[in-house]
Amino acid sequence: xxxxxxxxxxxxxxxxxxxxxxxxECNSIYEKAEDTDVQLTGAFPALxxxxxxxxxxxxxxxxxxxxxxxxxxxxxxxYGADAEMLKAMLFREEKNWDQSIQHxxxxxxxxxxxxxxxxxxxxxxxxxYEYGLMYLNRNxxxxxxxAYSLLNQALEMFQKIDAKKxxxxxxxxxxxxxx
Numbered sequence: 001x002x003x004x005x006x007x008x009x010x011x012x013x014x015x016x017x018x019x020x021x022x023x024x025e026c027n028s029i030y031e032k033a034e035d036t037d038v039q040l041t042g043a044f045p046a047l048x049x050x051x052x053x054x055x056x057x058x059x060x061x062x063x064x065x066x067x068x069x070x071x072x073x074x075x076x077x078x079y080g081a082d083a084e085m086l087k088a089m090l091f092r093e094e095k096n097w098d099q100s101i102q103h104x105x106x107x108x109x110x111x112x113x114x115x116x117x118x119x120x121x122x123x124x125x126x127x128x129y130e131y132g133l134m135y136l137n138r139n140x141x142x143x144x145x146x147a148y149s150l151l152n153q154a155l156e157m158f159q160k161i162d163a164k165k166x167x168x169x170x171x172x173x174x175x176x177x178x179x
Contacts (some may be wrong), residue, residue, distance in 0.1 A: 004027065004042055007050075012165055017055055023047045040070040041079055048086055052093050065092055078135035085127055092134045104131045117157070122166075125157035129170060136173060144177050151177075 003110040007022035023046045030039035039150035044063045051060035056132050066085045072116045088103035089170070107127065132150030134145040 001026075001042075004046060007046055010037075011050060016050060018045070019050055021051070023050060029120050036070075037074075040067055045082060045086060049089070052087070052089055055093075057090070057093060060090055060093075065124045077110055077114055078116075081107050081114065081116070084110060085130065088134070089130055092130075092137060094110075095137075096135070097140075104134060120163055121157055122163065125154045125163075125166065128154035128157070129166075133173065136176060148174065148177050 005027035007019045007026060008023070008169065009014070010019035010022060023043060027043035027047065032037075044067050048060045048063040048067065051057070051063070064083070067079075067086060068083040071083040083104045084107035088107060089096075090102045091100035091103060095117055104153045106132060109125055111120075111127060114120075128150050132147045132154060135147035151170050155170040155174070156165060160169060
């Protein structure tokens with residue numbers, strides 16, 4: 001688990017090579033332990049997000065398909081919501097806006113049905129941030145307002161948990177909306 005957190009830390013520092021090293025180490029540990037659940041719900045999502053950031057779309061797609069298959073197999077509503085978010089992020093990177101919105105909306109509905117905004121605050125705030133980025137990147141009529149709303153909600157949640165680096169990240173993106 002520490003390797004996963006270290007990978008997350010290096011992503012925040014935008015040291016993707018070091019993040020990948022730790023995520024792969026984490027994945028290897030879970031694989032050797034035959035802990036498929038944590039591998040598919042911890043290591044694979046972290047790696048897929050990293051690959052999306054690095055523009056390695058096919059690597060991300062391969063992992064996201066495995067995650068989605070596992071979420072369907074387990075019938076876990078939380079895993080399903082997480083899988084929908086990852087699909088939405090994949091489609092966002094491919095600039096397939098309609099599919100991205102569809103999966104972000106499906107994920108949002110699932111997260112809200114689980115009341116994750118109350119008990120899974122950092123994750124839900126990150127979800128809102130990622131969803132806001134979709135509208136920021138698409139930049140069609142009305143998108144600035146939607147992006148601002150989602151980013152503002154994420155900012156409020158990050159402020160409640162005093163996540164300073166996340167707060168800075170959201171503020172930087174919000175500045176792009178006023179430029």
